[in-house]
Amino acid sequence: FSEPSESTGPVTVKDDVDAPRIMMDVKFRDVVVVKAGEILKINADIAGRPSPVVSWTKDGKEIEEKARVEIVSTDHTTAITVKDCIRRDSGQYVLTLQNVAGTRSLAVNCKVLDRPGPPAGPLEITGLTAEKCHLSWGPPQENGGAEIDHYIVEKRETSRIAWTLCESEHPTTSCKVTKLLRGNEYIFRVMGVNKYGVGEPLESHAVKAQDPFTIPSPPTSLEITSVTKDSMTLCWARPESDGG
Numbered sequence: 001f002s003e004p005s006e007s008t009g010p011v012t013v014k015d016d017v018d019a020p021r022i023m024m025d026v027k028f029r030d031v032v033v034v035k036a037g038e039i040l041k042i043n044a045d046i047a048g049r050p051s052p053v054v055s056w057t058k059d060g061k062e063i064e065e066k067a068r069v070e071i072v073s074t075d076h077t078t079a080i081t082v083k084d085c086i087r088r089d090s091g092q093y094v095l096t097l098q099n100v101a102g103t104r105s106l107a108v109n110c111k112v113l114d115r116p117g118p119p120a121g122p123l124e125i126t127g128l129t130a131e132k133c134h135l136s137w138g139p140p141q142e143n144g145g146a147e148i149d150h151y152i153v154e155k156r157e158t159s160r161i162a163w164t165l166c167e168s169e170h171p172t173t174s175c176k177v178t179k180l181l182r183g184n185e186y187i188f189r190v191m192g193v194n195k196y197g198v199g200e201p202l203e204s205h206a207v208k209a210q211d212p213f214t215i216p217s218p219p220t221s222l223e224i225t226s227v228t229k230d231s232m233t234l235c236w237a238r239p240e241s242d243g244g
Contacts, residue, residue, distance in 0.1 A: 020048035020097035020104040028108045033145075034085050036114035036196065042093055043079035044106070051075045052097035052104075059091045087114040087142055116192040116199030117142035119151070119173070123190060123204040130182035130211045136174035137190050137202055146194040153177070158185040158206050180209040213244030 023045040034040050046052060054073045056063045063080065065071055070081045082089050090112045096105045120138030127134040139148060153167040153175055166177050166188075180186060185208045192199040219236040226233040 015100075016049060017099070017101040018047070018049040019102035020046065020052040020099055022046055022095060022097060022104055022106045024095075024106060024108075032108060032110045034110070034112055036085055036087065036112055036144075038085055040082040040085050040089060040110055040112075041079060042095075042108050042110075043077065044095055045077055046073075046097055047076065048097060048099050048101065048104075050099050052099040054078045055096045055098075056080050057094045057096070063093075085112045087112050087117065087144060090145075111145055113145040113196055115197040116140040116144045116148060116194050118200040119190050119192055119202040121202050123188060123202050125188070125204055125207055128207055128209070128212065129180075130209050131180050132176060132178045133180065133207070133209075134174065134176050135188055135190070135204070139173060140192045140199060143192070144194050144196055144199065146196060148192045148194055150193050151175075152191045152193060152198065153188065154190075155180075155186050155188050157181075158187060163189065182209055184209050216243040217241040 025043075028042060032040065032042070046054065056071055056078075063069060063071065068083045070083075072079050072081075078095065080093065080095075090110055092107050092109050094105055094107045096103065098104075117140045119140050122137075124136045125133050126136070135153065150169040150171055151167070151173070152165070153170055154163040155166050155177060156163045167175055177188065185206050187206050188204040189201040191201045217239040219239050221235075221237040223235045224232050225235060
């Protein structure tokens with residue numbers, strides 16, 4: 001054995017750690033806009049020591065991979081892909097990295113442009129008679145990312161399958177429907193329209209086209225009093241129902 005070398009002095013043993021880091025394209029700072037049916041892809045470069053655990057959430061809930069949603073992560077990259085986007089895919093996507101040195105999150109807001117959702121219900125029917133009625137509803141909670149241009153109003157007899165048009169370009173959230181057939185039962189529906197197409201329908205309950213009033217019931221307690229040789233007096237009570 002040779003003589004010993006010089007001492008290194010005291011050395012503290014510790015893991016070499018770095019907090020997670022996310023590097024994302026500048027385009028993801030603005031709202032990411034995609035049309036319905038297109039693909040949404042959000043990707044990022046990631047770093048940290050030890051390699052951070054990657055998680056993606058949308059609107060506060062963990063994203064599950066399913067037929068349309070794919071998440072691919074390596075030690076240095078992560079990406080989420082949503083195929084055939086629909087209106088519900090709009091929202092805030094958050095990427096979170098976590099290791100022993102800390103946690104880092106970054107949010108990306110996404111908007112899917114699509115046809116509107118159904119108008120806000122219920123579809124109320126007022127002023128019903130044997131020939132007409134009045135409908136009213138609320139604007140869709142989801143306008144699909146574009147202003148509602150107008151509404152389509154349709155009616156259907158419950159005995160038939162086909163819908164017939166009442167209004168093709170109605171500008172407001174209420175309308176009068178005429179030309180009903182007395183005694184027939186009807187269902188009505190309304191759809192909002194924006195520049196991406198015709199939205200989902202809101203349907204009413206079934207109503208029968210009839211007047212709110214009818215003939216009265218017969219008078220009651222008919223009596224004959226004060227009979228003389230050339231006259232008599234009739235007395236009666238009011239009908240139980242005046243028919244409205």
